[in-house]
Amino acid sequence: EDQVTxxxxxxxxxxxxxxxxxxxxxxxxxxxxxxxxxxxGKGPEFLFTLYSAGEEKEKERLKATLTxxxxxxxxxxxxxxxxxxYLCAVQARGETSGSRLTFGEGTQLTVNx
Amino acid sequence: xxxxxxxxxxxxxRTGEKVFLECVQDxxxxxxxxxxxxxGLGLRLIxxxxxxxxxxxxxxxxxxxxxREKKERFSLILESASxxxxxxxxxxxxxxxxxxxxxxxxxxxxSIL
Numbered sequence: 001e002d003q004v005t006x007x008x009x010x011x012x013x014x015x016x017x018x019x020x021x022x023x024x025x026x027x028x029x030x031x032x033x034x035x036x037x038x039x040x041g042k043g044p045e046f047l048f049t050l051y052s053a054g055e056e057k058e059k060e061r062l063k064a065t066l067t068x069x070x071x072x073x074x075x076x077x078x079x080x081x082x083x084x085x086y087l088c089a090v091q092a093r094g095e096t097s098g099s100r101l102t103f104g105e106g107t108q109l110t111v112n113x
Numbered sequence: 114x115x116x117x118x119x120x121x122x123x124x125x126x127r128t129g130e131k132v133f134l135e136c137v138q139d140x141x142x143x144x145x146x147x148x149x150x151x152x153g154l155g156l157r158l159i160x161x162x163x164x165x166x167x168x169x170x171x172x173x174x175x176x177x178x179x180x181r182e183k184k185e186r187f188s189l190i191l192e193s194a195s196x197x198x199x200x201x202x203x204x205x206x207x208x209x210x211x212x213x214x215x216x217x218x219x220x221x222x223x224s225i226l
Contacts, residue, residue, distance in 0.1 A: 099163075099207050101215060
């Protein structure tokens with residue numbers, strides 16, 4: 001069974017204090033790993049897709065990296081507007097139809113000014 | 114940009130009512146999904162569809178049914194609403210190709226009284 005575990009559950013940072021969120025996964029062949037951002041009361045917003053170990057993607061203050069067992073979302077010099085819940089999801093090669101994703105429970109990030 | 118539109122942001126219904134949640138996507142995606150999201154339980158897949166008139170059960174299909182008569186529209190039906198179906202419901206769509214992200218609507222917060 002595919003599993004995704006995110007840590008920490010919650011993280012409080014001061015503005016400008018860089019940190020990383022972790023996503024550990026167990027999957028029967030990875031087809032893709034996805035990061036999303038979710039603001040309160042809204043749907044998840046797609047950020048990145050990573051396909052193979054060693055791959056990196058960047059967007060503004062966010063950088064996602066991937067190994068064979070985990071992914072990190074690095075946040076450099078965060079601002080209060082980066083406060084959100086960050087979700088990680090995987091798509092397994094074993095899926096037969098519909099491109100199902102398995103989601104982690106998310107990390108709730110709060111950036112204080 | 115992909116747009117997934119859910120018909121209601123907030124909905125209040127009574128126990129035993131038949132409830133329809135509607136979702137429309139404008140990107141000609143083959144796959145569509147219905148999730149519910151509850152604190153501490155994350156995103157759980159209810160049903161998904163990879164083609165018109167096709168549907169597959171997700172992880173928690175009990176008490177729900179779906180309809181996909183047109184490619185752009187995917188409906189979730191609560192046949193006889195119960196209080197334990199009070200939740201945030203999220204619709205998503207993705208293209209047929211493997212490894213592509215799902216794109217989400219802003220959700221419907223459903224309360225069953």
